[in-house]
Amino acid sequence: MAESQQKTVVLQGLDAGMFGDILSYIYSGTLHVSLNKVQLLYQAADLLQLDYVKDTCSSYMAMNVECSTCVALYKFADVYSLDIVRKACLQLIDINFVEVASSEEFCSLSVNQLTEIISHDELDVKDETTVWEAAVRWVHNCRVDRQHHLPSILPHIRFNLLTPDDTAAISEHPMVKEDPGSSEVIRNGVLRGASNMKPRFGIGAEKMVLFFETSPNPNRMQGINPRIGQSFSIHFTEIPPIVSATVTSDNEIYVLAKESEDQMSLLLYKQMKSVWEQMSVVEKLPGLIRNQHLLALDGHLYYLACDWTKPSHIVRYSMKRYHKNTNSEWQDCSQLKDDISDMEPSLSNGCLYLLCSRELYCYNPTEDRWFQRAPPTKSTHVFWTNITLGTEIFRTDMNFTSVSVYDTEADRWQELPAWKSPLEAEDRDYNANFFVFENQLHVYLDAAKCKYRQVLVYDRHEGVWRESEYTLPDVYWDCSPVAARVYLPGVQDRCANTQRTIDAGDTAV
Incomplete structure (x- = not known):
């Protein structure tokens, strides 16, 4: 090589500051990555063929994608x-398409990048005109250079989702009328060929509360919308029994399924295809497992297991975490060392809380540390369930006779007024479960003894529980219900290994 004969070698395209960071890493083994320099650092590592630095930078970018940076990344x-x-960027663009499409950065996309995005089923838009308007804005940004791309963009507009008036308006748009090729695409290709294009996610999605049942039926997911009285039921025969479910902040539905006595599968529900995709396998935590939980917090999924030792009935919690965007291995978290009574987890203010009848612990993910918080003011012998609403955590016993709320910011407990049950005392053998729907606290009461089912809504202004007008169908569950926006056309029979059923009392969707 010519460079071997030179006293000085000039490295073209290498930022001096990044080279200094890489030299520091080579000598110290420590790499400092931040959003303002991660791309330059990756470019330097790519030039120098440092795979570890490249992997570290790509993982960092995937873990730190934000709406304001997703297009650039x-x-x-x-x-x-x-x-x-x-993948992480496209997912965020799909979810925040309206906001992203109005940004200046969106107009800097190449035509191939634009068409890739607007071809997605997962775009969260309420109507197809939003996609057309985004394409128009992109062309207008540099019309002289981009007008000729319009015929290749138009096939990605789903004309079957537009009204006749909207279609006519597009056909009469100046950009279309001035371009014979675009008019030809609309007349001869798009209108006839788009009839089988499915609705976008945002058009077909509805907010639902999801219940998961594993017995006596195969895995069954039931969705209900108490506000409009809508429900569905769907069986999944191709996956192992579900033990816990969670929904991420970007509306991804994950479950833990029992793969074997030693392993759990982490599955992601692909709503537009109505199938489950295995994302990872996690070794089941050791010990006699009493409860297992899956929770989502700040891009990470947490697997918690309750180890119940006999005959002392000492309970210990163990925890692992997994970043959903990097496909990395599960990592052990700091373990809670105290011997505790039976507990249930909850999330609030970027922290994970473990709540029981007499203790409350808080896990800080940034510090990987546990802290003890104010214990409940009223001990409950049989603590049943809890849920988070904003910065408050609500808890109740099994029979819904004692409800209290914990303020995570004030570190303070408060008792809530009891609900006056219409049932006789001997019949109040409830199975109570909280869920949050449209920012309101609900509780689903099921008294199997007298076949009584009722949904209550908590009126925070009046401080009272009110009966909902909507009566749920027969709903059973093996893990706590979760709320998500669900693509309702996705429960149709579009997949050979997915069987859809409508149960008695359900409303077909």
């Missing part, structure tokens, strides 16, 4: 073929 990932970063 998507373009960068597209150039360097960083699949995990592209």
Whole structure:
């Protein structure tokens, strides 16, 4: 090589500051990554063929994608073929399409990047005109250079989702009328060929509360919307028994399923295809497992297991975490060392709380540490369930006779007024479960002894429980219910290994 004969070698395209960071890493083994320099650092590592630094940077980008940076990171990932970063960016763009499409950065996309995005089923838009308007804005940003791309963009507009008036308006748009090729696409291709295009996620989605049942039926997911009285039921025969479920902040539905006596599968529900995709396998935590939980917090999924030792009935919690955007291995978290009574987890203010009848602990993910918080003011012998609403955590016993709320910011407990049950005392053998729907606290009461089912809604202004007008169908569950926006057309029979059923009392959707 010519450089071997030179006293000084000039490294073209290498930022001096990044080279200094890499030298520091080579000598110290420590790499400092931040959002303002991660792309430059990756480029330097790519030039120097430092795979560890590249992997660290790509994982960091995937874990720190935000709405304000998703387009820029998507373009960068597209150039360097960083699949995990592209996937994380596209997912965020799909969810926040309206906001992203109105940004200046959106107009800097290439035509191939634009058409990839607007071809997605997962776009969260209420109507197809939003997609058309985004495409128009992109062309207008540099019309002289982009007008000729319009015929290749139009096939990705789902004309079957537009009203006749909207379609006519597009056909009469100046950009279309001035371009014979675009008019030809609409007349001869798009209108006839788009009839089988499915609705976008945002058009077909509805907020639902999801219940998961594993016995006596195969895995069954039931969804209900108490406000409009809508429900569905769907069986999944192709996956192991579900033990816990969670919904992420970007509306992804994950479950833990029992793969074997030693392993659990982490599955992601692909709503537009109505199938489950295995994302990871986690070793079941050791000991006699009494309860297992899956929770989502700040891009991580947490697997908690309650180890119940006999005959002392001492309970210990163990925990692992997994970042959903990096496909990394499960990592052990700091363990709670105290011997505790039976507990249930909850999330609030970026922390994880373990709540029981007499103790309350808080886990800080940033510090990987546990802290003890104010214990409940009223001990409950049989603590049943809890849920988070904003910065408050609500808890109740099994029979819904004692309800209290914990303020995570004030570190303070307060008792809530009891509900006056219409049942006789001997019949109040409830199975109570909280759920939050449209920012309101609900409780589903099921008294199997007298076949009584009722949904109550908590009126925070009046401080009272009110009976809901909507009566649920027969709902059973093996893990706590979760709320998510669900693509309702996705429960149709579009998949050979998914069987949809409508139960008695259910409303077909």
